[in-house]
Amino acid sequence: MHSETVAQLQQGLRARKYSAVELTRALLARIESAQPALNAFISIESEAALAAAAVADQRLAAGDAPALTGVPIAHKDIFCAAGSRTTCGSKMLSNFISPYDSTVVARLRAAGAVVLGKTNMDEFAMGSSNETSHFGPVRNPWNLKLVPGGSSGGSAAAVAARLVPAATATDTGGSIRQPAALCGVTGLKPTYGRVSRYGMIAFASSLDQAGVLARTAEDVALLLKPMAGFDPRDSTSVECEVPDYQAALNQPLKGLRIGLLKEFFDQGLDPRIEALLRTALEQLRAQGATLTDVSLPNLPLSVPTYYVVAPAECSSNLARFDGVRFGHRCENPRDLKDLYERSRGEGFGAEVKRRIMTGTYVLSAGYYDAYYLKAQRVRALIAADFERAFSTVDVLIGPTTPTVAFEIGAKTNDPVTMYLNDIYTIGANLAGLPGVSIPCGLVDGLPAGLQIVGPHFSEARLLNVAHRYQQESDWHQRTPEAYR
Amino acid sequence: MAWETVIGLEIHAQLATRSKIFSGSATAFGAAPNAQANLVDLGYPGVLPVLNGAAVRMAVMFGLAIGARIAQRSVFARKNYFYPDLPKGYQISQYELPIVAGGQMDIVLEDGSAKRVGITRAHLEEDAGKSLHEGLPGQSGIDLNRAGTPLIEIVSEPDMRSAKEAVAYMKKVHTLVRYLRICDGNMQEGSFRCDANVSVRQVGSEKLGTRAEIKNINSFRFVEKAINYEVARQIEVLEGGGKVVQETRLYDPDRAETRSMRSKEEANDYRYFPDPDLLPVEIDNAYIEGIRAQLPELPDQKAQRFATQYGLSHYDALVLTASSELADYFEQVVQKLGGEPKLAANWVSGDLSGFLNRDGLEITHSRVDAAALAGLLARVRDNTISGKIAKDVFEAMWQDQQSADAIIAARGLQQITDDGPIEQAIAAVMAANPAQLADYRSGKDKLFGFFVGQVMKATQGKANPARLNELLKKLLSG
Amino acid sequence: MSLSRRDIENIAHLARLGLSDAEVPVYAESLNRIIALVGELDHAATEGVLPMSHPLPGLTQRLRADEVTESDQRELYQRNAAQVMAGLYLVPKVIE
Structure with missing residues (x-):
């Protein structure tokens, strides 16, 4: 059962090949046994999962079951779920029981999905290697010495190790696409505003977006459908019809105009990854797509832009963690200042503190114009570059990451080296664009990702391209040996 | 040395909406502590603000009533600082693009003279909660029921030159917001309060003196007293060769003085930036004209x-x-x-x-x-x-x-208007007071009032005064 | 431009982050690297470019109807609080 996709599980459950409870038990057992090595989960919610699976079986039997009934999934531990511990990978929230459901959690529950647990992540989604989690690093199922990528490393590792067929995730600067690439799974970051941010603990509000990690583009489409759509609780969610993503998957690629991002095929890219990309592009051309070189001159500034905007928003978003209403509170504060400084000093890890301080600095008197405003202007230039590109091509294709997965601890000493991991993914966040990463080959036995970025609300097209590629390739079916 | 006082007021008026500016919690006064503080008001992780249309509408009403420009595009910004009554660690306010800019208010002073006070801007923001100190040794209790109540902050030009002018202006704004029914004006409950920026300068000087900001004054009487105290204090400092320090001060009504607020002493760096959780508020002419047409x-x-x-x-x-x-x-x-x-x-x-x-x-x-x-x-x-x-x-x-x-x-209080009973009463009074009658008749006209009084007393005040006057004159003169 | 020890302490104070003496130089070094990275923005020609604070252009704020939709959930919401008394959240004394 663990090797089946969401689409296959839907059929298997409806055909009563296995019950939801059997399926849930089987996967819970896999999760338990993989946990010591992978550390992909922060909370394993066996009891609640089995209860939900029992209900799913009743609904399946009664014939009144919504699309995902009985399908097991995991949520990144950034999504609040009523009555469930929601830690965001932080000591700050290690005892936080959410009193409410995020919209993503509520909608997937309404669609029938059974939640097996909450996945590990970089603390407050700040990281590219899943090493900043208070609950310890997640290990890459392809090689336990390596990082899975981040910040949604737990979700990516869980899908790659076939612990769950799909998991939710979030992407602020690449946190879905980058771990998808490093773990060899499919990950979609939708258009900003496509999926409600309500109940998703904020890192950088103008960049954060919820999405899906799964094995295939088809499975991503199946989960995205119920997740997406307007939410009156999120002022930035968009009132725009949600298309039938599944129905669009098989559309032929004839006439598809693919832009090759000159700035992505730069000297920082591992030539072996470039070679895999060229092969994949040939395959798409064989299906009728045309390839054009495209340049986005301001794109190289996306990393510095991001490392102003994201920390600025994070410094403000994380001010609410003050030890008063929720979250870690220091012992015996002497006074108010001590309460704040110790609760926050003890509750946040080093990378979170670093970003809060960076953000505080770039917003502070005398620096706001030089850093924050300047970055928002460059952001406008980058967005304009993308818009110009999309006037001549339908999608942009390039690598997801410059290299395959690196060793745990290799980049923890220098934040800037770590930040440069996101060089190919950040642009889409700055411009609010959707992007998908799909497996396109192996380098030294480790997965590499191909990234497709499209205009706003082009998820159906992105998944269509990804699906057509996956119809003609089997990289997405490759499974780490220990988890077959 | 002659000194001139310069005052500008920042008035905070709570808007009379049913629900909060960014959440569906009730705004009613007097609920049990934190009973009206929901997830958004508490700043829980993951929650998001959604703007109350009634608050926007009320701010526009105010802007139109003071002849101001209504911004067709206004932007909410975060004002970042740590304080226990501020749950998110930032206040959602408006900074660079407020909804109302450039209006004025005409006031009439006690001596009947008129004056125009300029209003720089009025912006929408959320109120903070309250810290309570009584009965909690060494601790403060935080009640966030008020957090998220919509406010308009009305910022005047430094156009006022005396405490009386400041009070007249504040009263006028108070009258206006109540006419518009956008604020209940209840000052005891804190629905209407102000911060006063006070400075003094030598008469004839163009340059403004260093100002002190007196925070959170919640009565007209206190505004006058606080400003007068502060003006006298600043003059004393300056005449003693000292310098006024720019600072935040608190008016203590019990001691009738202002004192420096230690907690806000350090220079604040609010790190304003546009709130990414809220989009620009855009309103069109039709919306504005629709409101104008309904102004009372x-x-x-x-x-x-x-x-x-x-x-x-x-x-x-x-x-x-x-x-x-x-x-x-x-x-x-x-x-x-x-x-x-x-x-x-x-x-x-x-x-x-x-x-x-x-x-x-x-x-x-x-x-x-x-x-x-x-x-x-x-x-x-x-x-x-x-x-x-x-x-x-x-x-x-x-x-x-x-x-x-x-x-x-x-x-039986009907007036006696018939001549008969009045004449009888007059006759009785004349008979009882022969000496006064004689004096009157000998030219002491002032005694007329004495007779009016006596007759009124005799009729328990019911005699028609006009009739009484006429008949008394006739009868006294004999 | 380079951040000094004093700068780091000021920033940490503004952000209310308690740092140990040993942590200060570590953050000074990494923040200086980050500041150098973001310093690349200086080279961008941005004259006349409007700052972009939202990724989707043209969207405007939706207005909610003025309705009370919440009821008292204090007991539930205060379960995550470290210290409450009589419905109040407790903090060390606030001095005004």
């Missing part, structure tokens, strides 16, 4: 109309239009009485207002309603009772809540 008659317009329509003095018109409820009451009295606006004006701004003040009642809770007062004034007009007796009847009406006619009948 404003205080200045109403005072102007009262002066011309009812022939009242400008002063009387101002007094009667101090609140729309008082003005409505007055107009009902005139309407029920079928005229006599001056008589009605005297009573409404005189006896009625006196009793309301004495009992601490609002006009809407008056124990004598407009119809009842009109009933009393009708008896004055038709000479059933004198103006003097009417005051007693009014007091009885206030007490017993009966009609004027019932009280007049029950107490």
Whole structure:
């Protein structure tokens, strides 16, 4: 059962090949046994999962079951779920029981999905290697010495190790696409505003977006459908019809105009990854797509832009963690200042503190114009570059990451080296664009990702391209040996 | 050395919405602590603000009423600072693009002179919660019921030159927001309060002096006292060769002084930036004109109309239009009485207002309603009772809540207008006071008043004063 | 431009983050690297470019109807609080 996709599980459950409870038990057992090595989960919610699976079986039997009934999934531990511990990978929230459901959690529950647990992540989604989690690093199922990528490393590792067929995730600067690439799974970051941010603990509000990690583009489409759509609780969610993503998957690629991002095929890219990309592009051309070189001159500034905007928003978003209403509170504060400084000093890890301080600095008197405003202007230039590109091509294709997965601890000493991991993914966040990463080959036995970025609300097209590629390739079916 | 005072006010008016500015929590005053603080108000992880349309509408009403520009695009920003009553660690406010900019307010001072005060801007923001200190040794308790209540902050130009001008301006704004029904104006509950920026400079100097900001003053009386204290303090500092420090001060009504706020002493760096959780607020002309068309008659317009329509003095018109409820009451009295606006004006701004003040009642809770007062004034007009007796009847009406006619009948207070009984009373008084009569007749005219008094006493005040005067003159002169 | 020890302490104070003496130089070094990275923005020609604070252009704020939709959930919401008394959240004394 663990090797089946969401689409296959839907059929298997409806055909009563296995019950939801059997399926849930089987996967819970896999999760338990993989946990010591992978550390992909922060909370394993066996009891609640089995209860939900029992209900799913009743609904399946009664014939009144919504699309995902009985399908097991995991949520990144950034999504609040009523009555469930929601830690965001932080000591700050290690005892936080959410009193409410995020919209993503509520909608997937309404669609029938059974939640097996909450996945590990970089603390407050700040990281590219899943090493900043208070609950310890997640290990890459392809090689336990390596990082899975981040910040949604737990979700990516869980899908790659076939612990769950799909998991939710979030992407602020690449946190879905980058771990998808490093773990060899499919990950979609939708258009900003496509999926409600309500109940998703904020890192950088103008960049954060919820999405899906799964094995295939088809499975991503199946989960995205119920997740997406307007939410009156999120002022930035968009009132725009949600298309039938599944129905669009098989559309032929004839006439598809693919832009090759000159700035992505730069000297920082591992030539072996470039070679895999060229092969994949040939395959798409064989299906009728045309390839054009495209340049986005301001794109190289996306990393510095991001490392102003994201920390600025994070410094403000994380001010609410003050030890008063929720979250870690220091012992015996002497006074108010001590309460704040110790609760926050003890509750946040080093990378979170670093970003809060960076953000505080770039917003502070005398620096706001030089850093924050300047970055928002460059952001406008980058967005304009993308818009110009999309006037001549339908999608942009390039690598997801410059290299395959690196060793745990290799980049923890220098934040800037770590930040440069996101060089190919950040642009889409700055411009609010959707992007998908799909497996396109192996380098030294480790997965590499191909990234497709499209205009706003082009998820159906992105998944269509990804699906057509996956119809003609089997990289997405490759499974780490220990988890077959 | 002659000093000039310069004052600017930042008035915070809570908007009279049912729900909060960014959440569906109730805004009602007086709930149990934190019973009206929901996830958004508490700043729980993951929650997001959604803007209350009524707050926008009310801010636009205010802007139109002060002749300001309404921004078709305004932006919410975060003002970042740590304080226990501020759950998110930032206040959602408006900074660079407020919804209302550039208006003015005309005020009339006690000496009757007029002055125009400029209003720089008015912006929407959320109120903070409250810290309570009593009964919690070494600790403070935080109640976040007020957190997220919509406010408009109305920022004036530094146009005021005395505490009295500042009070007149604040009262005018208070009157306006209540006319517009966008704020209940309840100052005890903190619905309407202000910060005063006060500085002094040498007369003739163009340059503003260093200012102190006096925070959170919640009564007109305290505004006047706090400013006067602060002005005297600053002059004393300057004349002693010192320098005024730019700082935040708190007015302590018990000690009638301002003192430096230690907690806000350090220079604040609020790190404002546009709130990424909220989009720009865009409103079009049709929206603005729709609101303009529904604006009620404003205080200045109403005072102007009262002066011309009812022939009242400008002063009387101002007094009667101090609140729309008082003005409505007055107009009902005139309407029920079928005229006599001056008589009605005297009573409404005189006896009625006196009793309301004495009992601490609002006009809407008056124990004598407009119809009842009109009933009393009708008896004055038709000479059933004198103006003097009417005051007693009014007091009885206030007490017993009966009609004027019932009280007049029950107490036999009808005026004596027939000559016979008045003449009899005069004759008796003359007989009882022969010496005074002789003096009067020998030219002591001043004794006329003595005889009026005696006859009134004899008739228990019921003699028609005009008849009494005429008959007394005739009979005394023999 | 380079951040000093004093700068780091000021920033940490503004952000209310308690740092140990040993942590200060570590953050000074990494923040200086980050500041150098973001310093690349200086080279961008941005004259006349409007700052972009939202990724989707043209969207405007939706207005909610003025309705009370929440009821008292204090007991539930205060379960995550470290210290409450009589419905109040407790903090060390606030000095005004």
